[in-house]
Amino acid sequence: MTAIDEKTPAGAASALLEVRAAGKTFGGVIALRDVSMRVCAGEVTCVLGDNGAGKSTLIKILSGMHAPDSGEYLVDGVPAAFTSPRDALDRGIATLYQDLAMIPLMSVWRNFFLGSEPRLGWGPFRRFDVARAKHVVREELRSMGIDIRDVDQPVGTLSGGERQSVAIARAVHFGARVLILDEPTSALGVKQAGVVLRYIAQARDRGLGVVFITHNPHHAYPIGDRFLLLNRGASLGEYGKADITREELTSLMAGGAELEQLAHELSRGDPAG
Amino acid sequence: MTVADERLVRTGVARRLLIRPELGAVVGAVAVFGFFASQSATFRSIEGVANWLDPASTLGIMAVAIALLMIGGEFDLSAGVLTGTTGLIMVILATRYGLPIWAAMLVALVVALLIGFVNGLIVVRTKLPSFIVTLGTFLMLQGVNLGVTKALTGTVQVSGLRKAEGYEEARALLAGTIPVGGTDFRVAILWWIGVTALATWVLTRTRAGNWIFAVGGDDQAARAVGVPAERTKIALFMTTAVAAWLVGSIMALRFTSVQANSGIGQEFIYIIAAVIGGCLLTGGYGSAIGAALGAVIFGMADKGIVFAGWDADWFKFFLGAMLLLATLANRFVRRYAEEVRH
Numbered sequence: 325m326t327a328i329d330e331k332t333p334a335g336a337a338s339a340l341l342e343v344r345a346a347g348k349t350f351g352g353v354i355a356l357r358d359v360s361m362r363v364c365a366g367e368v369t370c371v372l373g374d375n376g377a378g379k380s381t382l383i384k385i386l387s388g389m390h391a392p393d394s395g396e397y398l399v400d401g402v403p404a405a406f407t408s409p410r411d412a413l414d415r416g417i418a419t420l421y422q423d424l425a426m427i428p429l430m431s432v433w434r435n436f437f438l439g440s441e442p443r444l445g446w447g448p449f450r451r452f453d454v455a456r457a458k459h460v461v462r463e464e465l466r467s468m469g470i471d472i473r474d475v476d477q478p479v480g481t482l483s484g485g486e487r488q489s490v491a492i493a494r495a496v497h498f499g500a501r502v503l504i505l506d507e508p509t510s511a512l513g514v515k516q517a518g519v520v521l522r523y524i525a526q527a528r529d530r531g532l533g534v535v536f537i538t539h540n541p542h543h544a545y546p547i548g549d550r551f552l553l554l555n556r557g558a559s560l561g562e563y564g565k566a567d568i569t570r571e572e573l574t575s576l577m578a579g580g581a582e583l584e585q586l587a588h589e590l591s592r593g594d595p596a597g
Numbered sequence: 598m599t600v601a602d603e604r605l606v607r608t609g610v611a612r613r614l615l616i617r618p619e620l621g622a623v624v625g626a627v628a629v630f631g632f633f634a635s636q637s638a639t640f641r642s643i644e645g646v647a648n649w650l651d652p653a654s655t656l657g658i659m660a661v662a663i664a665l666l667m668i669g670g671e672f673d674l675s676a677g678v679l680t681g682t683t684g685l686i687m688v689i690l691a692t693r694y695g696l697p698i699w700a701a702m703l704v705a706l707v708v709a710l711l712i713g714f715v716n717g718l719i720v721v722r723t724k725l726p727s728f729i730v731t732l733g734t735f736l737m738l739q740g741v742n743l744g745v746t747k748a749l750t751g752t753v754q755v756s757g758l759r760k761a762e763g764y765e766e767a768r769a770l771l772a773g774t775i776p777v778g779g780t781d782f783r784v785a786i787l788w789w790i791g792v793t794a795l796a797t798w799v800l801t802r803t804r805a806g807n808w809i810f811a812v813g814g815d816d817q818a819a820r821a822v823g824v825p826a827e828r829t830k831i832a833l834f835m836t837t838a839v840a841a842w843l844v845g846s847i848m849a850l851r852f853t854s855v856q857a858n859s860g861i862g863q864e865f866i867y868i869i870a871a872v873i874g875g876c877l878l879t880g881g882y883g884s885a886i887g888a889a890l891g892a893v894i895f896g897m898a899d900k901g902i903v904f905a906g907w908d909a910d911w912f913k914f915f916l917g918a919m920l921l922l923a924t925l926a927n928r929f930v931r932r933y934a935e936e937v938r939h
Contacts, residue, residue, distance in 0.1 A: 438807060452807060
């Protein structure tokens with residue numbers, strides 16, 4: 325199952341998305357300041373940070389919901405001026421939020437094409453091309469290596485990991501070049517998270533740029549090519565995989581000193597109890 | 598790949614059948630038919646069938662429209678009284694102002710579309726529950742129907758449609774009968790079948806149908822992928838209004854007169870038929886065929902109790918029991934549909 329597309333690895337040189345010294349303030353709160361990152365085709369850029377680190381603000385800038393107050397946002401090397409997520413989507417930047425915008429009572433194939441139904445026929449007889457929709461969904465899922473028993477089953481019967489996978493396949497099918505995944509593994513068990521990571525790898529191997537937002541370094545490290553660490557709205561640095569070990573990542577992520585302090589406190593309290 | 602195919606076959610027929618929303622209504626219709634057919638020979642005769650299909654047809658047209666609306670996640674309590682409003686407009690214009698029947702019907706249609714549009718617009722703009730919004734419209738229309746009728750005629754009904762221009766043609770088209778095997782069947786039955794077929798096609802085979810399921814299933818998620826949720830819902834309210842206009846016209850042409858309180862109390866019967874037909878009160882699930890079958894069950898019970906020689910007072914009890922059973926069945930279906938399988 326090495327389904328590598330023609331439009332694959334353009335090399336690290338060409339960045340699909342690039343953010344340079346971006347900042348964003350909401351009222352008196354600095355949500356993000358001086359953050360830079362790159363997303364390249366065929367690479368996974370992980371954005372790590374604790375709650376309140378500025379991950380959500382960064383996603384909203386990338387997905388076109390907010391424009392940065394300062395700094396630059398480049399798409400294909402050209403400054404982007406998105407006014408809505410629709411603009412970003414039209415440029416191939418797809419954002420998948422945790423709730424995934426799927427309807428539980430509707431079948432997989434109906435959900436897959438919701439809002440972009442393929443149609444057949446003419447005038448008042450124009451109809452949803454059901455046969456093609458089912459066929460395309462089956463093919464897309466299969467080519468991503470996603471094993472869904474039956475495309476007719478309601479999405480509500482899929483597990484969380486399967487839903488994520490279908491959402492990824494949907495974004496890929498509708499021409500996404502960049503996938504922004506907001507905490508896709510946070511609500512999942514170990515096994516399900518592994519499944520989703522595998523599909524992220526699939527998307528990467530097809531030449532998509534992936535932005536993977538998470539607070540779990542153990543999910544990020546195996547799949548990431550670059551790691552952007554955020555803390556209280558500021559960047560703690562962007563690292564290539566060669567520049568950082570899993571332990572360093574975990575420790576930076578947890579705020580190394582704080583973690584040591586915590587370990588100290590806990591160990592002292594232990595014998596007493 | 599072959600693995601996926603194998604699993605596909607295994608999960609096939611039984612599950613797909615069980616998950617059909619109209620399953621409950623099919624079972625119910627067969628059971629109710631079997632029951633009354635065993636009680637009364639008239640019930641199972643062709644005259645009997647023509648007899649109980651008659652109330653089923655006009656109710657069915659409304660139930661199908663209401664089912665679409667309920668799948669889209671909304672209610673319309675004004676639909677019943679609107680059948681009266683459209684009938685009254687048509688008869689008043691044709692008898693008091695000398696308009697030809699067709700012109701009077703056209704005006705009534707425009708008014709119906711407008712009322713449907715306003716219902717929909719208020720619901721999508723204010724995000725108030727449609728139950729409350731259309732309850733308001735229901736009461737307002739009830740008042741208008743009575744007030745205007747009394748002001749114009751001094752009585753609570755308008756009549757004399759027979760003398761209007763184009764009456765015979767309109768009656769033949771909407772309220773006539775067709776002989777089948779020596780028995781006269783109401784032509785409304787054909788309209789009902791047509792409406793059900795059209796609604797089923799729209800629901801299952803068009804983009805609009807996908808949108809209806811989506812806005813009822815999860816409004817926000819539907820918007821997020823670009824479904825025009827507001828337009829879809831307003832169109833559903835307008836569709837319901839058109840159905841009310843059709844039924845109002847059928848009734849007015851059949852009886853040549855309309856009572857000012859006509860259609861009141863019917864709105865819940867439509868909802869009951871739709872729910873018996875598998876619609877969830879929470880939206881996003883249901884079927885037009887199911888609603889049509891819900892209307893059949895209603896028609897069979899309505900006439901069957903009389904044919905069986907029972908006290909017709911028991912009809913409401915029967916209806917309530919059917920509704921309760923249907924909602925229980927639907928709850929199981931929904932649980933089954935939403936249950937995570939690995």
